[in-house]
Amino acid sequence: MDLNITADYHSHTTYSHGKGSIADNALVASQKGLEILAITDHAVRHPFIGVSRKKYDAIRKDLQEVQSHYPDLTLLMGIEANILGMDGDIDVTDEDAKLLDIVIAGYHLTSFPYKFADYFNITWNALTKYTMKSTKGQIARNTAMYVNAIKKHKIDILTHPGFRLDIDYKEVGKVCADYGTYVELSSRHRTPNDSNIEGLLATDCQFVLDSDAHKSVDVGSVEFAKSLVEKHAIPKERIANIDGKRLVLRSKS
Numbered sequence: 509m510d511l512n513i514t515a516d517y518h519s520h521t522t523y524s525h526g527k528g529s530i531a532d533n534a535l536v537a538s539q540k541g542l543e544i545l546a547i548t549d550h551a552v553r554h555p556f557i558g559v560s561r562k563k564y565d566a567i568r569k570d571l572q573e574v575q576s577h578y579p580d581l582t583l584l585m586g587i588e589a590n591i592l593g594m595d596g597d598i599d600v601t602d603e604d605a606k607l608l609d610i611v612i613a614g615y616h617l618t619s620f621p622y623k624f625a626d627y628f629n630i631t632w633n634a635l636t637k638y639t640m641k642s643t644k645g646q647i648a649r650n651t652a653m654y655v656n657a658i659k660k661h662k663i664d665i666l667t668h669p670g671f672r673l674d675i676d677y678k679e680v681g682k683v684c685a686d687y688g689t690y691v692e693l694s695s696r697h698r699t700p701n702d703s704n705i706e707g708l709l710a711t712d713c714q715f716v717l718d719s720d721a722h723k724s725v726d727v728g729s730v731e732f733a734k735s736l737v738e739k740h741a742i743p744k745e746r747i748a749n750i751d752g753k754r755l756v757l758r759s760k761s
């Protein structure tokens with residue numbers, strides 16, 4: 509299957525812990541023939557590196573300057589919010605989102621939950637995932653976190669679902685389909701994998717293939733995501749960032 513990726517909606521820069529600048533990422537995107545590139549640095553509750561709202565102005569200015577050099581590439585200013593606990597809280601408010609072009613969100617082990625109980629409800633599950641089989645209760649709590657976040661917040665793309673946490677993919681895929689949140693096939697974290705993608709495929713959710721580049725050279729590189737598409741014969745109609753298609757962004761509706 510020939511997959512013509514025309515947008516990458518997930519890339520990091522030195523504003524969080526990426527290695528390149530917005531200009532560096534844009535150059536690679538342009539060289540690879542992308543039409544859209546989103547700059548999506550980590551949000552504020554990612555320790556030490558998270559971007560607070562106070563920095564939005566500087567990022568926007570930087571982005572606009574770079575944009576002026578690339579008439580054929582649209583740069584989007586986004587943030588990768590942290591999903592923080594069972595209530596589905598994220599660290600990008602509705603007010604913050606108004607200042608952004610796109611809001612993507614995922615779970616990161618190191619982010620600080622708002623509620624102490626979430627260290628037991630969620631963080632513990634992430635810490636033990638690779639040494640103990642997740643219990644039904646853990647999977648239910650992890651799944652509830654994702655489901656509540658998608659219902660509560662206008663998240664455009666759910667990033668690397670299942671990275672660090674075992675979840676019920678079918679339930680998460682269903683709520684993404686119902687609420688218009690795209691599901692990321694993550695080339696960086698190689699999630700979902702061959703077995704758990706089945707749950708997503710059993711729903712009507714739409715996918716995006718992202719690089720989650722932390723180095724500029726990786727912008728637009730989605731080899732793992734492409735391999736999933738080929739292996740599981742995911743129809744092109746379910747992939748939202750190929751052939752010049754445009755996402756319908758919940759956060760802007």
Ligand SMILES: [Zn+2]
Nearest residue numbers: 588614667668
């Ligand atoms: Zn992430």
Ligand SMILES: [Zn+2]
Nearest residue numbers: 518520588720
């Ligand atoms: Zn990321």
